[in-house]
Each structure stands twice: as structure tokens, then as C-alpha cells.
Amino acid sequence: MPPASMRNLKRYRPVAIVLVAALLLLLTARMTASPDRQVSWLERSVSEAVYPFQVVADWLTGGLRGVGAGTAELFHLSRDNVQLRAEAKQIPQLQSRVAELEAENTDLRKKVGLPASTADKLVAAQVIGRYPESWFNTIIISRGSSDGIGVNMAVQDERGLVGKVVRVSAHSAVVQLLIEPTNPRELGVTGSGSGIGAMDQTTREPGLVFGLGDRQRLKLTFFNRDAKVEVGDPVVTSYLSVDIPGGLAIGKVESVGSEQNNLVRVATVVPSVDFNHLEYVFVNLSKGSTGGSRP
Amino acid sequence: MRYWALAGILLIAFVLQTTLAHAMGISGVAPDLLLCVVVSFGLLFGWEVGAISGAVAGLLFDLQWMRYIGLHALALGVVGMVAGLSERHVFKENLLLPVLAGAVGNLIAKSIGLLLLLAFAKPIWVVYQQSLLISTVYNAVLCLIIYRWIYRRYEYLRPSVRTNSLPHERS
DSSP states (O other), X not given: OOOXXXXXXXXXXXXXXXXXXXXXXXXXXXXXXXXXXXXXXXXXXXXXXXXXXXXXHHHHHHHHHHHHHHHHHHTTHHHHHHHHHHHHHHHHHHXXXXXXXXXXHHHHHHHHTOOOOOOOOEEEEXXXXXXXXXXXXXXXXXXXXXXXXXXXXXXXXXXXXXXXEEEXXXXXXXXXXXXXXXXXXXXXXXXXXXXXXXXXXXXOOEEEEEEOSOTTOEEEEESSTTOOOOTTOEEXXXXXOSSSOTTOEEEEEEEEEEETTTTEEEEEEEESSOTTSOOEEEEETTSSOOTTSOO | OOHHHHHHHHHHHHHHHHHTGGGGOBTTBOOOHHHHHHHHXXXXXXXXXXXXXXXXXXXXXXXXXXSSTTHHHHHHHHHHHHHXXXXXXXXXXXXXXXXXXXXXXXXXXXXXXXXXXXXXXXXXXXXXXXXXXXXXXXXXXXXXXXHHHHHTTHHHXXXXXXXXXXXXXXX
16 A cells, blocks of 8 residues: 555645646746747647638638628618719829829929839738637738738738738738737837827827727827827828838827826827728738748 | 547637637627537546646647737636536536536636736736626537537547446436
């Protein structure tokens, strides 16, 4: 018969294993919390293994969504037709105005010695996965480092800025949406979160946009506490941002207020992108890091 | 125990969770298929199977999203273990069992996630409050469906129990 100490050891062995495993998982979670770390081969392998299933599943659900949306749209066809015809009449006038402004811009840039602005390089990608928990607002897109995608590249759709690339594998990439809630204290420390350089397009007041976890609202904190901002002002990305190209639409100011004993001017912004219905996006290759050095 | 069959079920749930779950969401809250499978495994096969399947499924999920690796593994591992600890004390045929276990499991998993993410300075308190009720009800109902599906295959999955009766019929 084994001694009492041996019996106790056997009895508490499962508890010890569970505790050690929990401790290890806590440690790995802490170690992998930072977005500025190397992605391991294991993560890349799992991501690559799931990729074909994601493409097939997206194709299947896309078909179902298409049938549902198509049926619903039948009821609005007549109204949409009238509206679109009215809008289409304005297109030639807008086109000539844009051409005029472009020519004027090029001319002025030449006169002040600035290089001519170039069109952004965009790569279209399909949204093939979305983080199922509400904890994180991230999506997976069908393009990866083999398509030239790199971390911190801006992701946009036809309405404006969607977010930025945070992880890349060979054929897919994880994109953190603009609405991801951010702890402002994190900024500059770990570089995580969705704090993105922005400005009021009307008054050119610069600030930082933060996600609140709400798909309908963003928070814009201005650097100037006396910033003059009006409800309805368009908000775009700042030209000073290292990773995000300037001038991309973010949303419109819904309300203006102050925080921290009137020391900080803030605004609530309604995003221009519909984050509930993202199907196709474009990755802007103009900025961010290319290739897979830090995938 | 036919471990390969359990692993197969877990793998299918993982693929469905990462691909289709979001499309099945209600008010932006997606169902947690992995949680339901892990809870069912725990209730039917005990705490070891529950804890290990939860940890493995959570780890796969974390690896796929490439951040906070261990977060879901810990949450689902604990849920599987808690469900499994009650295995010998519950009446497995009872329809309320998976519903209750699903709801409690969801609360435990989400609370562990909340605590860990708050500890990592991730502000998700508002999201937690907004999604908790919907996710608890949704996962409780889903757990009932998944549990019943696995329960009907109990004899196949656990052939080492040489009996023609279902677990509740044995003394």
C-alpha cells in the first residue's frame, strides 16, 4: 500500500495539472496581447488551413444573403430608380467640376513646388470571416502577403475608411475595424487600438478618432480645446498619419461636447461605413508595411 | 471512448464557428457553437473530456485570430471542466440540463473573457453588457439542440460502456 503522501499526490495531481495549464494559458494570452509581435508558424498554419473552408462558407452564405437581399430589394426598385435617375443627371456636372479642381490642384502644386499627388494603389478583397464574439471588431479578408498586403495598411470601401490590417498570413489577413474600442492609455504604449489621426474637413481641426465598440458611433478627440466644430461637419483621415492615407472619409459629426473639466474638446461621429454589411473591401497599398517581415 | 469522433465533431464546430457563426448572429451577437459542443462533451463524458476539448477548441480559435492566444482556451477549458464536474450528479435526459448548462457556461466564458481583457486594458465592459443577455439566451437554446444531437450518438461515441441502455437508464 502506497504511503499517505503518495496517495495525496495522486489525488491532487489533476488539480495541479489544471492550475499549471491555466497559468500557461494566461501567460501566452499576455505575451500575445501586443499587436507588434511576430506571428508564429503555428498561427500562420492554422490560418492557412482554415482559409479554404472560409472561402467556401462565404460563397455559400453569400448565395443565401444574395437571395434574401434580392427579394427584399424588389419592393424598393421603383423608388430607387427615381432617386438614382435624379442623381445620375448631376454626374456630368460633378465630373467636369472634379476635372477642373484636379487641374487647378496640379497647377497649384507645381507652383509651390510640391510633387504631384498620385492615385492610391488599391487591392480588392473579399470579407471571408468575422470575429464571432462581440469582444473584438475584426474581420478576415481574402488577401495576404502574397498579394502585397502588409500590417498597418489602410482598408477602405467605397464609403470610407474601414480599418487597418493587423495580421497577415500568405493568403489572408486580419483587419481591425475602426469601431474597435480603444483605451486611450494604450496608445503610444503598445500601439494597439483604433486611435487614428483625423480632422474636421471643414475647419481642418486635427484630432484622434477612437472606436467605442458601437457600430454606429465613433469618438473624435481634438488636440485644440477651442476647436470650432459644427454638427454635420465631415471627418476625414489626417494627412499626418504614418500608416493611413489622408483624406479618406470617416464619418460626420453628430454632436460636440467637452470632457475632463472642459479641457478636451470631443465630438461624436457617425461612421460613413456600414460595419454590419461588409462584403468587399479595398486594401490601400500606399502606406503601411509591405511584404511579410512582420506578418 | 471514440476520441477521433469527438475530435471530428469539435473540428466541424470550429470550422463552422469561424466561417458561418457571424451570419447566424442576432443583433450582432453570434452563437457560440464551440461552447455548446464543449458543454455537451463535459455533461456527457466527464470533466477531463470537457476541459481538454474546451482548451483545444479555444486554442485553435485563438490561433486562427492570432491575438490573445489562450483567452478562449482558458474560458472554454474552464466551462468544459465545470460542466464535466456535474456529469455524475445530473439526470442526462432532462431537457433543462443543456439549457441551464449552456446559459451558465456562457456566463462563465464571457465573464472570464471580460476579466482577462480588462486586466489587459481592453475596454469591453459596454460590449459585455450589451451582448450578455442575447448571447446567454441564444447559446442556451443552441446548447439544447447540440446536446440532444450528441446525446443520440452517446452509445456510438462511448462504446466502452457495454450496455444497451442510455446513461439515465443505468443505476
